[in-house]
Amino acid sequence: MKFLMSLMIGFTLALCAAGFSSKAQANDDPIVIGAAIALSGFVAPYDDGPLKGLQLAVADINAKGGVLGRKLSVVTADTKSDPAQGTNAAIEVLEQGAEMVMVTCDFDFGAAAALQATAAGKVTFSSCAGDPKFGVQGIGPLAYTMSLGTPAQAATLAEWAYKEKGWRKVYVQMNSMVEYFKSLCSNFKIRWEELGGEIVGEDVYNFTEVKSFEGQATRMKQNTEKDFVFMCAATFDGPSLIKQVRNAGENTPILASESMDGNFWLEAVPNLSEFYLSVYGSMFGNDPNPQINDYVAKYTEMHGQAPFTAHSMTGYSLMEAWALAAERAGSFDSDAIRQELDKFINEDLLVGPTSYTPELHINLYRGMQIMEVQNGKHAPITRYTAEKVPPITF
C-alpha cells in the first residue's frame, strides 16, 4: 500500500513538473531544436558534420535576432548508431521540448527517430538521406530530407559524363550491400542508356568493410573498351578499391558520387589522379560560390576544424529551411510550417535552390558541384544540374 502511495505521489509530482515546464516554454525561452542522431558508433561520422552545420545555422540565425523574435537552442540525443535506439533518442529530445527534430543522414538509420518525432507532431528533417522514401510516402507528411534524391544524383553524373566529358562507354562497379549504392548505380544505368551511352562492363561485390579487391581490379583492367569507371561505393570501401585498381596500373578516369566526398581518405591512394565526383560544395575553400567558402570559414572558426565532407551543409540548410518556413507561417505550429515548406520553389539555401511539394519532400532538380582530383588535390570543375531524372519509385 505504501508503495502504491509513493507511486501515486511520484506520478502527481511528475505531472506537475510536466505542466510547469510547458508553461515555462510559453515565455521567452529559446525554441528548442532537437538532433536525434548517431553521436557514437559507426554512423557517427556521417552525422557529425550535419550537426555542426546545424549548430552554425542556429548561431547565424540567433545573431540576426532568431526566428519570430525567439532565439534557438540545440539539444542532442544519441541513437548509438542503432536504428532501434532512434525511437528513444527522439523521445529524449521531444521531452526537452524540441519543436523541430533532425535525424540521421540515412533512411534506415533515421526512420525510427523520424516516425517518433512526426508522431509527436513535429516537423522532422533528415540531413542527407537520399532515398525518396524519406518523406510523405515512407514516414509521413511532416518528414523532409535536405538531400538531393539518389536518382537525381545519378542523372547529374550521367549527364555530366556524357555531355561535358564526351565519354560514351562505362564500366559500372557496384557494392550491393547498401541501398543507396544500388539505387545510384541502377538509376545511372537507366539515364546513361537513355542518353545513348553504352555499358561495356559491370562488376558487383557485397561488403561493408575493408577488404582486398584483387579480383575486381584484374577484372576491370581486362576491360579495354571503357572510357571511364562509374563507382557506387563510399569511403569505407571505395578508397581500397581505387588503391588496388591504380596499383594494378589501371588509370582510367573514375566517377563517383558524394559518398566519396572528403580528403581524409586520400592518403590511401597517394597522388590520386583522374578521379571525379559530385559534392554539395567544395570544403577546400575553392568553391565557385563565395557563400560556401564563407560557410567553410565560419564552420572552421566555430568548430576548430574544417568540415570533413559537404554533408554538413545539409544540416545548415535544413535549419535555414525551417526558419524561413516558420517566419512565413508567422507561427511555430508544425502544420503551418509544413504548409509553408510545401510551397518552397527554388528557395535560395546554402546547398542550392530547394523545392518541396505536398507529395515530394526531397529535391530532384538541384545542382551538384562536380570536383576533380588530380595529384591528390581537389579542384572544382562546374556546378551541374540534371535535365531529366529517372522516375522515382517509393
Place this chain on the structure above:
Amino acid sequence: MIFLQYAIDALSVGGLYALAALGIGLIFGIMRLVNFAHGDLLMMGCYAMFMLAAAIWPVTILGGVVIAILVAVITECIAFRPLRSADPTILLAASFAVSFFLQNFVLMIMGGRALGVDIVPALNQHIVWDSLSISVLNLFTIALSVILMGGLSLFLARTRIGIHMRAASEDVRMARMLGVRVNLVVATAFAISGLLAGAAAIVVLGKTGLVLPTMGLRLTLVAFVAVIVGGMGSLTGAVIGGYAVGILEVVLGGLLPLVILPYREALIFTVVLLFLLFRPGGIIRVAALKERV
C-alpha cells in the same frame, strides 16, 4: 597470360588467408579456443601503423607488429588464462567479448570514420611484364606468407618450446605431467598469433590503405572458414584451407557471371557447409580431436 595474372592474385589472397588461418589454428590446436578476436589483433596493428605513419616505414611496420603481439599476449593474460580449464563454448564467448571490447575501444578513441594511410609507398608499385601487371604488394604478400610459414614450421620442429607446443596440442594434461610449462607455451602461442596478425596487418593495410574499427571482422570469418575446410587443429590444414579459400574467391570472382557475383561469399560459405556435412574433420583430420570412447 590471364591465367598467370589470376594465379598470382590467388596466391597472394591465399597467402593472406593462410596467415590469418594459421593464427587461429595455432591457438585452437593448443587451447581448443576459436579466437574470434584474432582479426582485432590485426585491426590494432593497423591502427598502430596508422599512428606511426609519419615515421620511416620500418619503424611503422615494426610498431604495428609489436602492438599486435602485445595485445595478443595481454588478452591471453587477462581474458583467456583465467578460463583455461573452462568449456570451449565459454572460451568462444570470451573471445567475442575481447573482440567487442577491442573494436569499441578503438571506436571510442579514433571514431568510426575510415581513415586513409599509405605505410610503404614502394608496395604501391607494379611491375609490367608483357600483358601481365604484377603489383609489388602481391609479390611481397606471397614472399611474406612463405617465409612466415617456413619460419613457423622450423620453430615448431627445431626449438624446445616449439616441440613443447606440439606436445601440448596433442594432449595438454599429458604434456603438463611430462614437465611442459603450459603457461609459457600458451603465452608463446598467443605471441606468435599476434606476430601473424601483425604480418597480415601489413598486407591488409598495403592493399586497402584504410583503417576502420571493424576491419578485422571479415578476415576472422574467412580464416575460420579456412580452418574448418583445412581441418580443425591441423596447422598444415589451416594453410591448405587458407590457400583453398583464397583461390576459390579469386577464381569465382573471375569466372562467375554478373548476376551471381554478389553471392560469391554465399558460395564460399556453401563449401564450408558441405565440408561440415560430409567431412567434418576437414581436409586433414587430427587424431587428437577425435572423441575417445
